[in-house]
Amino acid sequence: MTPEPHVVPHPSGGRRLRWPELPAPVRVAVEQRLGGRVVDARSAETGFSPGLASVLTTESGVRAFVKAAHVDDGSDGARLHRTEARRTAALPPGLPVPRLLWVHDDDAWVVAAYEPVDGRMPRTPWVPAELDAVLDAAAQLGATDGAELDLPEGPTDLAGLLAGWVRLRDEPDPALGAVAPWAIGRLDELVELAGGAATACAGDALVHGDLRADNVVVTDGGVVVVDWPHASRGAAFFDVVGLLPSVGMQGIRGLSAPLAGPTTPEHRRQVGLTLDGLFRSTPQGAGVDDASVTAVVAGFAALFLDAGRRPPVPAIPRLRAFQRAQGAAAAAWLEVLLDGAR
Template identity: 70%
Template sequence: MTSRSHVVPHPSGGRRLRWRDLPASLQAAVEDRLGGEVVREHIAETGFSPGLASVLVTTGGTCAFVKAAPSDDGSDAARLHRTEARVAGRLPEHLPVPRLLWVLDDGDWVVAAYEAVEGRTPSTPWEPDELAAVLAAVGRIGTTSAAGLGLPDAATALPGLFVGWQNLWEDPDPIVADLAPWAVGRIDELVDLAAGAAAACEGDAVVHGDLRADNLLVTDGGVVVVDWPHAVRGAPFFDVAAFLPSVGMQGIRGRTDPLTGPADLAHRHAVGAELDALFRSSPSAAGADDAQVLPVLAGITAYFLDSGRRPPVLAIPRLRAFQRAQGAAAAAWLEVLIGRAEA
């Protein structure tokens, strides 16, 4: 059972535009592209973008998943929509991703339409069979070459991944003692460890870069992976390493309870050991040893801990709690790996 101290944060930003919120002129332009008047809207209930994220249905029955955001809302959503549209147009057809239909960009608003996928986000706490299907899909991504796709290198595109422990060393915070008590007094060592993350991230695989349950859809035909603005080229194991902390945060039915905050040693070790076993079973982690994984996981852990203590983002009020909870689970996995390395 989930205790009061391990309530799983809702996977959404807390605010989201609806179709009625778009300017009339933009609505008209979208309807022109869709070929009919919008008569129904099905809002995505998860995800952190404050912009529109809805399946729109027209009078003629045409439907599309439409994202829209203004350039001046302070959330960076418009830039991410532009980036995602470029990425979506380049991804190999065999990957389980929605097809980009069209883009409208007038400088003030960015609108991108994708094929509507009939599916749902995975159940959480995770059902073991759904988690296995997701890990298989992540494995297909991690074993896909990024050659010719024009994706940026992970080592240069993810600078925030390498500086979290340095930030926590320069500006100490109780978040470390709360969520990673084993790290107290060892942050200088973790700074040195995470310094190797850039080199360990190098590779030629497609990397989604932001995998969580709210960026996945379970369909009758399998798992579809959505929201690609953070895609990079990097190590095959990166996606599964970055994804598993969210699984530890949300828990696995019948196997591990959620871990979202301070926890005793037994709870931390149970979650950390489970995440490590899942990682080792992933096809995209084949051949990765602790010398590669440890620096990357150290960076991921500190990224979440450092981000989770930052001031709220006004347009995305639930973001920090979600990052903090992911940091708790990532720290539990890192604790297990470091303990094994030192044994």
């Protein structure tokens, strides 16, 4: 049976702040750091911060990718910009990561400037060659020893990975039966499974923590991984598991149709098998025991499904739909893992 076409949420939280909308004193401070008047500002059209995210060019040709957020914009963007700047500065050289240039922080506005990256987001549904390039970049990150880096231990969303099924069991979601009907009678089992995610996530590899198409730039020379506020030390396979639900949601040309909501058992199985096959084909996935990957996939499925049913975030109106869709794809992968039919 051919699945009904799915409407895949756009990888954007909504409207972004534009350069002319920054307060004049902040614009002046930015231009002072850039060394000239800004004559061009090109805004990124993807990503989930409502703050500024633009490539700024001065009259002398100096360019920088600049992020800016107010501490009270309702999105937590200012805190994330501070965190990202610290963690990007802690990364070792040689990785496909833009370099931090400078930070301006006046307690009300946080501005961070990075090397500009000329390129585009991967095409979706995914083109296999571009997906392979992103998986190669994830392999490079996973092979990077993070033991001595000034980064926290464990993923920043660990609490969500551990508690998502608890909340879905104790605060039932009427929509769960539509996207994961198989899960309804197995909630206690899923709570126990996800409880193993903390142990499974442990490690000393460099972890990006939020790898998705909208956090990758395809360039003429390969791919660059951007947006590092969730960087940590953990299991080498964590980023691949975190990436693949968004891949299942967006689809892969010639391999699997997008899965972003309720669908047929056949469609769920096709997507689940595709994601599991991709995972097992990576250097990180090849040596992971079944219990560990099942625990982390279970955690991601519940994290996204539980977050997606929460009230909308006014500053990021598209966020919940994106989370729900990732949850549906992660649940399809988890269903395959639990059936043992790989």
